[in-house]
Amino acid sequence: MTHSASLLPDLEDLLPLTPATFHILLALVGQERHGYSIMREVEAYTRGKLRLGATTLYRSIKQMLAAHLIDETDERPDPSLDDERRRYYRITAFGRRVLQAETSRLAALVTLAHAKGVLEAENIPGLSLGGAL
Numbered sequence: 001m002t003h004s005a006s007l008l009p010d011l012e013d014l015l016p017l018t019p020a021t022f023h024i025l026l027a028l029v030g031q032e033r034h035g036y037s038i039m040r041e042v043e044a045y046t047r048g049k050l051r052l053g054a055t056t057l058y059r060s061i062k063q064m065l066a067a068h069l070i071d072e073t074d075e076r077p078d079p080s081l082d083d084e085r086r087r088y089y090r091i092t093a094f095g096r097r098v099l100q101a102e103t104s105r106l107a108a109l110v111t112l113a114h115a116k117g118v119l120e121a122e123n124i125p126g127l128s129l130g131g132a133l
Contacts, residue, residue: 069095
């Protein structure tokens with residue numbers, strides 16, 4: 001489903017994202033998921049450091065649907081492998097733009113922390129010492 005640009009909130013008004021919203025969007029990049037799958041994905045890639053509770057997850061999903069960051073999809077996997085009560089969600093193009101803006105905002109903060117000596121390059125996961133900040 002596409003949304004008219006006039007119906008979309010101003011991207012800047014949505015930033016900064018809550019941690020739950022950021023992680024839900026990140027979990028939906030590249031794959032539609034149902035709520036429990038989102039919870040498992042976030043827990044897996046944070047190595048258990050972030051566990052979204054059901055109340056936080058579904059409150060966030062409701063707000064994200066209203067802000068057009070995600071859509072509920074009618075497409076279902078093989079019915080024999082799926083519970084018909086599950087609702088599946090996907091990130092929208094607008095949601096992807098908001099996620100990119102938030103990721104850029106966070107990256108700028110990491111760069112500032114590094115420049116101020118708060119964080120050394122070798123302590124930034126995924127940053128090679130040869131890379132420029």
